[in-house]
Amino acid sequence: MNFIHTPHHMPKRDAFIKWGMTLSTAVILAGLSICVYWTVLDRQVPIDVLRGEVTLYQKQPDESWVFVVRWHGILRRRCGGISNHWIIDGFRLPLPDIPYPAEMEPIELDKEFFWEVPVHIPSYFVSTGHVSGKYRARFMYSCNPLQERIFPISYVPPAVKFEIPVKDVQRDVPKSMGVEPSRPR
Helix, strand or coil, X not given: CCCCCCHHHCCHHHHHHHHHHHHHHHHHHHHHHHHHHHHHHCCCCCEEEEEEEEEEEEECCCCCEEEEEEEEEEECCCCEEEEEEEEECCCEEEEEEEEECCCCCCCCCCCEEEEEEEEEECHHHHHCCCCEXXXXXXXXXXXXXXXXXXXXXXXXXXXXXXXXXCCCCCCCCCXXXXXXXXXXX
């Protein structure tokens, strides 16, 4: 009996192992390639935001305010996501996240459209003299399964300036807040 193997006469078991390892390597490399594509190359922003503007101010019965921001943009692809947004006026007032897609999503790609976002401003924000500032947002889209868990596509559009049309609100800090308390003598 000759137990020496030559490359031309491999037993079936060794050939099975060789092809199994080759197939496993190919599957692993294909999976890694898809992950690299989704993480590095699939970064096109779904909506090109052209501009934003405040279209409406409305005072609420509880002395809070709502203003509506109308965003104009071009839809490049359909993806879900969330929008973080906040108001800046001397300090940052975070607002609740908004899920996407927007309710009035256009039917056609590559055409300009608009969507509106109502922004609720609490009464304590206005009562302390904060009646103007900038509305900021960060859109985070997920266009594939990997982006849903890590590395979403993030886009920060230009800030939208606002000024609440109030007449009775003091814009400066009240004098009583700026005075040091009297010391006992």
